[in-house]
Amino acid sequence: MTTTYEDVPEDTTTGTARWTTRVVLIALFLFVVAGAAGLLGVRNLTATAEDGGFTLSVNYPRLARAGLDTPLSITVSNPDGVGEEVVVGISQEYLEIFETQGIFPEPTDSSTDGTYLYLTIAAEPGATTVRLDFDIYVQPSSQEGKQATVFVADGSTRLAETTIQTTLLP
Numbered sequence: 033m034t035t036t037y038e039d040v041p042e043d044t045t046t047g048t049a050r051w052t053t054r055v056v057l058i059a060l061f062l063f064v065v066a067g068a069a070g071l072l073g074v075r076n077l078t079a080t081a082e083d084g085g086f087t088l089s090v091n092y093p094r095l096a097r098a099g100l101d102t103p104l105s106i107t108v109s110n111p112d113g114v115g116e117e118v119v120v121g122i123s124q125e126y127l128e129i130f131e132t133q134g135i136f137p138e139p140t141d142s143s144t145d146g147t148y149l150y151l152t153i154a155a156e157p158g159a160t161t162v163r164l165d166f167d168i169y170v171q172p173s174s175q176e177g178k179q180a181t182v183f184v185a186d187g188s189t190r191l192a193e194t195t196i197q198t199t200l201l202p
Contacts, residue, residue: 072201074102079182084191086110086184088120092196096170096177102130104166108184108192114155118162119185121148126180129198133167150185174200 066072075095081088087109093102108118117140124144141152155162177200183193 073097074100076103077196079194079196081183081192081194083193084184084186084189085112086114086192088182088184088192088194090182090194090196093170093198095199095201097201098170098174099172101169102198104130104168106164106182107161108153108163109161111160114159114162116155116157118153118155120151120153120164120182121185121190122151122182123147123178123180124149126178126196126198129170129174129176129178129200130166130168131171133169136165136167139164148181170200176200 073095074093074097076091077094079090079092087107089107089109091103091105091107093104096102106120106122108114108120124147127149135151137153139151140154141150143150151164153162153164177198179195179197181193181195183190185191
């Protein structure tokens with residue numbers, strides 16, 4: 033009786049091939065462990081800026097993956113009151129990586145100059161804080177992250193401004 037193993041030489045694998053296999057398997061194992069531990073999911077950061085009595089705080093996804101829901105909220109506060117309305121500007125190109133389900137509360141007005149999206153939010157009388165929440169997720173077709181400038185606007189003047197950046201993982 034003949035077998036298919038008769039013509040296979042013993043110990044044909046070189047030392048280099050064994051070590052390459054081990055390194056690849058260890059890297060794959062570490063990748064799986066990182067994914068299981070949630071290290072490859074969404075990571076949030078908060079960027080803050082102060083100017084003109086206003087404090088701008090942006091909670092945003094620093095690391096994200098396509099198809100995942102991500103947090104994006106903008107909070108504007110002023111201990112002396114924010115006024116009747118607050119205008120927030122954000123880089124329009126940044127928002128292109130997201131699919132927007134809604135903005136809460138709904139802005140009373142929105143406009144663009146081609147570079148920035150301006151959102152006007154009505155404030156309750158005497159309010160010292162206004163928060164704007166975006167219900168968004170990263171578009172499945174998005175492959176590269178983006179950087180954005182977010183600011184509080186008073187006419188053509190930027191009162192508090194910060195920069196945020198989202199990196200997309202595969």
